[in-house]
Every structure is written in structure tokens, then in C-alpha cells.
Amino acid sequence: MSTGSLLAADLVVGVLAPAGWLGGGAAAAAGRRPIALALAAFGLLATLGRAATVTALAGAGWWFAAEKVLIAAPLSLAAVVVAGQGLVRAPVDIRPAALPLLFAGYAEASALLVTVLHGYPASPAAGLLAAGGTAAATALSRRVLGANPSRATFLVAAVAMLAGIGLAVAPADATGATTAHQHGYPAAAPVGEPTRRFTLTAATATVRVAGRPVAAWAFNGQVPGPELTATVGDVLEVTLRNTDIARGVTLHWHGYDVPTDQDGVPGVTQAAVLPGQEFVYRFRADQPGTYWYHTHEASDVGVRMGLYGVLVVRPTPATGVDVTVPVHTLAGHSLPEPRTEPAKPGEPVRLRLLNTDSTTHRYALAGTAFRVAAIDGADLAGPGSIVDTAVLVPAGGRYDLVFTAPAAPVGLFVDGRLVYSTGPVSAATLDWPVLDPLAYGSAAQVPWSRFDKTFTLVLDRGLDLHGLLPRYAHTVNGAADPDIPPEVVQDGDIVRFTIVNRSTVVHPWHLHGHHVLVLSRDGRRATGSPLWLDSFDVRPGEVWEVAFVADNPGVWANHCHNLAHAQAGMMLHLMYA
Ligand SMILES: [Cu+2]
Numbered sequence: 001m002s003t004g005s006l007l008a009a010d011l012v013v014g015v016l017a018p019a020g021w022l023g024g025g026a027a028a029a030a031g032r033r034p035i036a037l038a039l040a041a042f043g044l045l046a047t048l049g050r051a052a053t054v055t056a057l058a059g060a061g062w063w064f065a066a067e068k069v070l071i072a073a074p075l076s077l078a079a080v081v082v083a084g085q086g087l088v089r090a091p092v093d094i095r096p097a098a099l100p101l102l103f104a105g106y107a108e109a110s111a112l113l114v115t116v117l118h119g120y121p122a123s124p125a126a127g128l129l130a131a132g133g134t135a136a137a138t139a140l141s142r143r144v145l146g147a148n149p150s151r152a153t154f155l156v157a158a159v160a161m162l163a164g165i166g167l168a169v170a171p172a173d174a175t176g177a178t179t180a181h182q183h184g185y186p187a188a189a190p191v192g193e194p195t196r197r198f199t200l201t202a203a204t205a206t207v208r209v210a211g212r213p214v215a216a217w218a219f220n221g222q223v224p225g226p227e228l229t230a231t232v233g234d235v236l237e238v239t240l241r242n243t244d245i246a247r248g249v250t251l252h253w254h255g256y257d258v259p260t261d262q263d264g265v266p267g268v269t270q271a272a273v274l275p276g277q278e279f280v281y282r283f284r285a286d287q288p289g290t291y292w293y294h295t296h297e298a299s300d301v302g303v304r305m306g307l308y309g310v311l312v313v314r315p316t317p318a319t320g321v322d323v324t325v326p327v328h329t330l331a332g333h334s335l336p337e338p339r340t341e342p343a344k345p346g347e348p349v350r351l352r353l354l355n356t357d358s359t360t361h362r363y364a365l366a367g368t369a370f371r372v373a374a375i376d377g378a379d380l381a382g383p384g385s386i387v388d389t390a391v392l393v394p395a396g397g398r399y400d401l402v403f404t405a406p407a408a409p410v411g412l413f414v415d416g417r418l419v420y421s422t423g424p425v426s427a428a429t430l431d432w433p434v435l436d437p438l439a440y441g442s443a444a445q446v447p448w449s450r451f452d453k454t455f456t457l458v459l460d461r462g463l464d465l466h467g468l469l470p471r472y473a474h475t476v477n478g479a480a481d482p483d484i485p486p487e488v489v490q491d492g493d494i495v496r497f498t499i500v501n502r503s504t505v506v507h508p509w510h511l512h513g514h515h516v517l518v519l520s521r522d523g524r525r526a527t528g529s530p531l532w533l534d535s536f537d538v539r540p541g542e543v544w545e546v547a548f549v550a551d552n553p554g555v556w557a558n559h560c561h562n563l564a565h566a567q568a569g570m571m572l573h574l575m576y577a
Contacts, residue, residue, distance in 0.1 A: 003060040003522075003541025008069070008222035008504055010053035014112040019078075021083060021446025022105030028090075029098035029145060036094050041103055047076050047108060055076055061543060063500040064460045067122035072111035072128055073460040079104035079111075081235060093234055099142055106137040115411065119460040120502060125167030132160030185267050186261040186554065190220050191284050193275065194237035196230045200251065202273075202295070203243035203309055203493060209333040216330060217245055217305035223335065224326050224356070225309030228293070230285040234317050238293075241278045244498035245295075248272030249279055249307060252296040255377050255534040258283040260554020265296050265512065268555050268573065272297040288315045289377025290352040292326065292400040300358075301564040306330055308356050311508040320348035321405070325363075327393075327414050328356045337420055343405035343422045344391065346369035351401045351412060351420065355393040360537055364429035365389040375437060378515060382442030390432045396506035396535035396561040438521055441529025446519060446530040452493040453549060457572075458500045459507045459538065459560070464569060472562065473569035474503075487574045493550040501538040509544075510535045511574065512555060516546035535561055550576065 001009070020043025025034035054073060058065035086100025110130035119127040135157035142153075205218040219225025230236055231245070242249050250272055252264035262283045266272035273279045294308035310324045321343045328335040343349055350373070355361045369387040373381060376398055391399050409423025416430050458475050464473035464480040473480035489495050497516065501507055516531040519525065521544050538544050559571035 006053055006056050007541055013046045013049035017050055018105045018108035019042055021101055021108055025098050025102035025105055028094045028101055033094040033097050063120055064502050066120050067114050070122040071114045073113040075107040087311045102141045103138045106134045110134045116394045117463040119462050120458045125164045128160045129164030142393055161360045175403055188261045191282050192235050195234045198228055198239045199239045201241040202245045202249040214331045217307050220516050223306035227310045230313045232288050234285045238272055238281045241273050244275050247276045247298040249295045250297050251293050253293050255291045263512055265557045276560045285313045288313050290400055291377055292354055295344045301315040301569040324352040326354040326356050327361050340416050340421050345405055345407045347405045349403055349405050355397055357393050360392050362390050362415050363393055364413045364432055365577055366427035366429055368403045368406050370401045374400040375403040376533045381529040388432050389435050391435045394535050394537040396510050438526040439528045443527055444530050448494045450495040454491050454496045455487050456495045456498040460502050474565040476572055481571040484572035488577050489550040490577050491553050496547040497551050499538050499544045501540055502541050504540050507538045508535055508561040509538055510557040511558045513552045514548045516548040519545040519547055
């Protein structure tokens with residue numbers, strides 16, 4: 001069973017256990033002996049099942065099981081002991097067993113809540129709240145069942161819960177990333193005379209998709225915005241204007257490792273550009289490859305509404321067929337609309353696939369063998385020819401597919417939908433195998449044998465106070481933006497990240513300003529071409545190890561590129577000391 005499946009199974013037995021015990025308690029209170037015994041047996045089975053899932057998760061990594069072992073397991077043990085004793089002491093009349101069974105139910109419910117609302121890392125506060133909650137619920141049940149609970153029980157429960165709440169809301173000693181820009185925004189360094197100039201004007205607009213008018217936020221009135229192209233060595237100058245996007249806009253150059261002052265993160269590298277304002281970006285196009293730009297202010301809604309476009313930097317002017325395929329979902333409509341462009345047999349074709357949505361897309365090229373020449377703008381070493389194989393492009397990610405046009409038409413399908421073809425073509429691609437980029441192309445030695453800094457990012461969900469409002473946040477190491485401590489590095493450090501997903505959803509991870517080299521996934525080393533990525537899917541239960549050289553000083557966003565997750569807390573910062 002994969003770790004991801006174990007995490008899901010753990011939640012299922014985690015729900016069934018308290019349901020069984022609480023049902024048994026209620027039946028016992030009503031004097032329904034057979035039902036009470038059956039439900040208690042069900043609760044016991046589910047509790048044993050959870051012991052098995054927790055043991056297996058601990059084997060997969062302490063991150064997956066910490067709070068389950070330290071808090072849930074003792075609660076479960078207490079549940080089984082107390083419920084067992086209660087049943088033994090009620091051999092004929094089941095009613096005296098009601099309270100012990102209810103206690104077991106509350107303990108198991110608390111054990112589940114610790115995982116669902118708190119997660120990793122385990123904390124004394126969570127333990128006290130769980131124990132206190134169990135005691136309080138038991139004391140209340142005792143009163144409802146007609147017995148007077150001792151003052152001591154209430155006192156213990158109250159003290160435990162107050163201590164837990166106190167610990168939970170006590171300010172963390174971490175210095176928040178909000179201090180990052182206390183001293184104003186960085187000043188732009190000169191980069192030389194611009195050789196490519198563009199103006200992007202953000203405004204609300206009505207665009208036509210599949211013949212229908214759709215309300216959008218657009219650059220220069222179109223979705224996606226204009227395709228920006230350059231040749232390596234160009235100096236780009238992009239003037240961003242905002243007509244009427246009330247939330248403000250910025251331009252972030254996704255995957256382009258620009259200087260920090262050009263990175264377009266509002267509140268960190270610049271102020272958001274408000275209606276009537278403008279901001280000029282200048283940077284040297286040193287990295288060839290396929291990239292994209294998008295607003296980083298209110299990026300969840302802004303990108304979804306259409307404030308994005310393609311950036312392609314070519315080593316030399318394009319030859320052959322060179323097509324960009326930026327996939328996006330605009331108000332339920334899939335972009336781009338299908339198009340056909342004939343290619344002469346023998347002509348080289350490069351398809352630049354971009355995923356500008358917040359979730360993974362599956363691309364399949366039918367009718368020809370092809371190679372994956374580059375991922376996230378970086379060329380792969382020794383990419384082999386593959387055929388009838390799909391690629392999964394994470395949110396924000398890019399794959400460049402290359403092939404020589406055959407005589408018969410080829411077609412590119414996204415999630416089974418034809419988006420590009422060189423002629424009439426149909427193919428069933430949804431059952432094709434999927435390429436694993438970690439095992440594709442020619443391997444090379446990892447350039448480092450030691451790491452100056454290592455950070456672990458455990459991705460989860462949890463209850464979080466956002467100001468004074470509680471929210472069910474997407475968390476990193478149990479905290480949510482802006483309370484996640486920044487990762488501090490020195491210029492020149494070799495930095496390793498271990499990224500652990502203990503949630504039940506995919507998190508496409510994205511570090512600004514750097515490409516990271518994939519070292520391993522789930523403890524198995526990457527065996528293919530060196531993979532220098534800026535966006536990669538960390539699926540439920542997965543553990544990724546990546547590393548990079550800290551060679552681009554500044555303050556950098558480091559976040560989930562499911563932008564709704566980032567908005568809900570899954571965002572931190574990498575800072576240079
Ligand atoms: Cu996410």
C-alpha cells in the first residue's frame with residue numbers, strides 16, 4: 001500500500017473507531033445489550049485497524065505518524081482499557097458500560113481531531129486539548145446519564161484545556177517573514193540598454209471562448225496575454241500598467257531566475273501596481289527555455305481570471321515549427337482552443353507545453369515518437385525517444401516535446417481533449433502509461449557531496465488563526481502564512497529541502513529565483529537526466545529531496561502553486577542572511 005493510500009485509510013478507520021464506540025455507548029445507555037456489544041466490537045476493530053495504519057505510517061516516516069504515535073495512540077490505549085473494563089463489569093445489565101464506551105468514543109474522536117486539525121509536529125498543546133476534551137465530554141455525559149461527575153474531573157479537564165489553549169495561541173518565537181521588507185523594497189540594479197520592449201496593460205475585459213463571451217482579467221485585452229519572446233542575451237523591458245484591477249497586479253516571471261527586485265511578489269519585492277499605476281521590469285534574458293508570467297497579487301483569483309502569458313527565450317531565432325500550448329481553465333472553458341497547423345514531413349517540431357492551472361494536466365502526443373527535450377526550461381541530458389506515453393505537467397510546470405514531423409498527422413491531447421494537430425487525427429490516449437521524469441534520460445553525478453543547510457517542509461492541513469479568524473489552512477510544519485518561519489541561507493550555500501506531503505491532496509511546489517535539482521523521491525535516488533525544476537508535484541504520501549545553490553541573493557517566495565493552497569497559508573520565504 002502506498003503511503004498516500006495509508007494516509008487515506010488512516011482517516012477512514014479514524015472516523016469509524018469513534019463512531020463504533022460512541023454508538024456502543026448510546027446503545028448501552030438505552031439498555032440495548034446486543035447492539036451495544038456489536039458496535040463496541042466494531043469500534044475495537046477500527047481502533048486496531050488504526051493501530052495498524054499508524055504503525056505502517058511510522059515505518060514510512062516519522063513525519064506521517066508523529067502526532068498519531070505520541071497523542072492518538074495513548075488515547076486509543078486508554079479507550080480500549082476503559083471500555084474493556086466497563087464491559088467486563090457489566091455482565092448482565094449493559095447500562096453501567098455506557099460511560100466507559102462513551103469515554104472510548106471521545107478519546108478516539110480526540111485522536112482523530114489531533115490528526116485532522118493539528119497534524120505535524122505533535123505539540124504539548126494538542127495533547128492537553130485532546131486529553132482535556134475527552135475528560136470534559138466524559139464528565140458531561142456522566143451528568144446527562146444521571147450521575148454526578150466529581151469536581152476533580154471537571155477541574156482536570158478545564159486545566160488541561162486552558163493549558164492547551166494557552167500553549168496553542170502563545171506567540172511563536174519565530175520571526176515572521178513579514179519582517180523581510182521592513183527596510184523597503186530592493187532597488188533595481190542596472191542591466192543595460194533594453195533590446196526587447198513590451199507593454200502589458202491589465203484590465204477587466206470580456207473575451208470570447210468557444211464563441212461565448214466570458215468575463216476575464218486580461219493583459220492587453222486577451223487571455224492569455226501576449227506571448228513575450230526573446231533571444232538569449234536580450235535585455236527585456238516590460239512596462240506593466242493597471243487600468244482597473246482593483247486588487248492590484250504584479251508580474252512574476254515563473255521559472256525565470258531574475259534578480260530579486262524583478263520577481264514581482266507584492267509586499268516582498270515591490271508594492272502591488274494599483275489602478276492608474278505602472279511598474280517597469282528589466283532583466284537580462286540569460287536562460288533559454290519555456291517560461292510564463294503571471295500576476296502574483298491576489299494570484300489565486302488573478303491567474304484564474306486570465307492574468308498570465310507565455311515567455312519564451314530561444315538560444316537562436318526559431319527554426320521549424322515552434323508552438324506554445326499554454327493550458328488554462330477560464331470560467332470552466334478549456335484553453336487553448338483546438339488548432340491545426342500543417343507541418344511538412346521531415347520538419348523539426350517543438351511543442352512547448354505549459355500548465356497555467358492550479359492542478360496537474362495530462363498531455364499525450366499521438367501519431368509520432370518524440371523526446372522530452374526540456375522540463376521547466378532546462379534541457380535534459382540524453383532524452384530517449386518514447387511513443388504512446390503521456391506526460392504529467394504539474395501546476396506551473398513546462399515540458400518541451402520535440403519530434404520530426406511524420407507524413408501522417410500528429411495530435412496533442414490534454415486530458416483526452418485534442419488541442420493541437422497537424423491534420424485530422426483521433427486517438428484514445430487516456431490509458432497510456434505515464435513518463436516518470438526521474439528515470440528518463442542519461443544520469444550524471446550530483447555535483448555536491450555535502451549540504452550547508454537542510455530544511456524539511458511537512459505539508460499538511462490544520463486549524464490556524466488568521467488574525468482572529470480561525471481557518472482550516474494549508475500548512476507547512478504546522479504553521480500557515482504569514483507565521484511560517486523563513487528559511488535563512490547565506491550566499492553560496494548548498495541547500496537541501498526535504499518536502500513531505502502528509503495531506504490527501506497534491507501540492508505542486510514552487511521556489512522562486514532558483515531551479516532545484518531532484519535528488520530522490522520516497523528515498524529512491526533519481527536515476528535519469530539531472531532534473532532542474534522550478535515546479536514539481538509532491539503527491540500525497542511522497543517525500544522529495546531536492547537541492548540547489550543559493551546564488552541569487554534576496555527574499556524569495558517558496559510556496560505551493562495550487563494558488564488556492566498558497567492563499568490558504570501554504571507559502572513561506574527563503575531569505576539570504
Ligand atoms: Cu498545495
